[in-house]
Amino acid sequence: MEDLLQVTSRYRFAAAHRLDTPALTPEENRKLYGKCNNPFGHGHDYILDVTVDGSIDANGLVVNREAFDSLVRSSVIDKLDHKNLNVDLTEFRSEVATTENLAMLVRDYLVAAWTLPAKLVRVRISETERNTFVWEAGQ
Amino acid sequence: MLLTRKAEFSASHVCANPAWTPAKNLEVYGNNANPNGHGHNYILEVTVEGDTDPVTGMVFDLRELKEILNREVVDPMDHRFLNREVPPFDRIVPTTENIAAEIWRRLEPEVRRPNSRLHNVRLYETADLFVDYGGPVASH
Numbered sequence: 001m002e003d004l005l006q007v008t009s010r011y012r013f014a015a016a017h018r019l020d021t022p023a024l025t026p027e028e029n030r031k032l033y034g035k036c037n038n039p040f041g042h043g044h045d046y047i048l049d050v051t052v053d054g055s056i057d058a059n060g061l062v063v064n065r066e067a068f069d070s071l072v073r074s075s076v077i078d079k080l081d082h083k084n085l086n087v088d089l090t091e092f093r094s095e096v097a098t099t100e101n102l103a104m105l106v107r108d109y110l111v112a113a114w115t116l117p118a119k120l121v122r123v124r125i126s127e128t129e130r131n132t133f134v135w136e137a138g139q
Numbered sequence: 140m141l142l143t144r145k146a147e148f149s150a151s152h153v154c155a156n157p158a159w160t161p162a163k164n165l166e167v168y169g170n171n172a173n174p175n176g177h178g179h180n181y182i183l184e185v186t187v188e189g190d191t192d193p194v195t196g197m198v199f200d201l202r203e204l205k206e207i208l209n210r211e212v213v214d215p216m217d218h219r220f221l222n223r224e225v226p227p228f229d230r231i232v233p234t235t236e237n238i239a240a241e242i243w244r245r246l247e248p249e250v251r252r253p254n255s256r257l258h259n260v261r262l263y264e265t266a267d268l269f270v271d272y273g274g275p276v277a278s279h
Contacts, residue, residue, distance in 0.1 A: 001275040005236050010267035056240065059156070059167050060232035062270075066169050 006121065007062045008051040011072055013081035016043040017097040020086075041086065046099075047126040048076065048106065054118030063118045075113035076106050099127040103135050141258055142198045143186045146208045148217035150225075151178040152233040168234075176220060181238070182263040183212060185246060189255030199255050211245040235264040239272045247274065 018041035019033040029037045036042070050072055054062040083089065085097040095101050107123045114120060121137045154171040155164040164172035171177070185208060189198040219225050221233040231237050239262040247257045263269040 001277060003240060003272070003275055005239065006271040007236065008269050008271070056234075056236050060154070060234040060237045061167070062236050064167065065171075065268075066166075 002055050004053055004055055005062050006051050006053050007068075007118070008049050008122075009065075009068055009072070011048045011050070011077055012045060013048065013077050014043060014045050015080050015083050015085050016041045017085040017092075017102075018042070019096055019098060021096050041084065044127050046080075046102075048072075049122070049124040050110065050120070051122035051124070052116065052118035053121040057117075063116055067116060071113055071116065072110070075109045079109065080106075099125055099131065099133045103133045107135050140191050140198045141186050141188050142201075142204075143184050144201060144204050144208065146183045146185070146205075146213050147180060148183070148213050149178060149180050150216050150219050150221050151176045152221040152228070153177075154232050154234055156232065168232075171234075176222070179264050181216075183208070183242065184259075184261040184263075185242075185250075185257070186259040186261070187250050187255050188258035189252070192254060199250065199252070204250070207246065207249045211249060212242055235262055235268065235270045236272075238262060239270045243272050243274055 018038070019036040020029050024032065050068075052063050052068070056062055079089070085092050085102065089097075089105075091105055092101070103123055103125045106125065107120075110120055110123065119137070123135045124132060125134075126132045152171075153174060153176045154168040155174065156167075159167075161172070161174075185204070187199045187204065191198055216225055221228040221238070223229065225233075227241065228237070231241075239260050242262065243257065243260045246260065250257050258273065260272045261269055262272075
């Protein structure tokens with residue numbers, strides 16, 4: 001038997017975006033994305049919850065908090081905070097900056113930078129209090 | 140069916156290994172290692188899993204669950220210095236992980252019934268950090 005615990009840490013970033021795809025006409029974009037398609041974009045205070053899974057080490061920790069925070073800040077928050085997702089991030093030049101796609105991008109950023117002994121198991125992003133998107137390992 | 144009840148307790152702690160230097164403790168535990176302690180308003184969410192009793196319509200009597208949480212967790216831990224007043228934290232570092240696992244050990248036998256069992260303990264140290272523990276699992 002082993003003791004597996006999940007540790008979740010919450011981070012925040014503010015960013016602008018606009019939902020628009022070249023695959024559709026301007027009229028179709030307006031119809032599909034509504035006010036999220038407004039031409040000059042808009043912004044959100046995103047909330048990001050990152051969850052790791054692992055066993056308690058000899059120090060009583062699943063993950064070193066400073067290492068965890070530092071990895072999330074350098075690999076995700078520094079890249080996204082106070083940015084225009086559509087303009088400042090090359091990834092969203094070919095992809096719509098929906099929060100579904102943003103959650104996958106955050107997952108990719110974390111996986112590329114991952115050095116922690118605990119396993120990354122969940123990325124949860126709230127765009128507003130009413131809209132939340134979750135990626136879970138194994139999906 | 141899953142049923143979750145919430146409880147709060149405020150407590151102080153220090154996360155440090157007395158055998159280590161202050162520099163080593165700072166490296167592992169950050170400012171949680173400050174020697175004189177600091178405190179948190181811990182929020183506990185306890186989830187019980189079970190079948191709804193056909194007579195009472197309940198998975199677990201919430202009043203009884205509240206009494207168990209008070210007796211096993213809130214009364215012994217609220218407004219206490221965990222390292223000094225709440226065993227086993229005189230010997231085990233009171234990280235959020237260890238506190239969540241200790242709460243599981245205290246609650247598990249109390250809520251185990253023919254139709255219910257403890258499913259998860261979620262412990263928030265702050266609004267931005269929480270730990271989930273679902274009990275021991277078979278090793279892979």
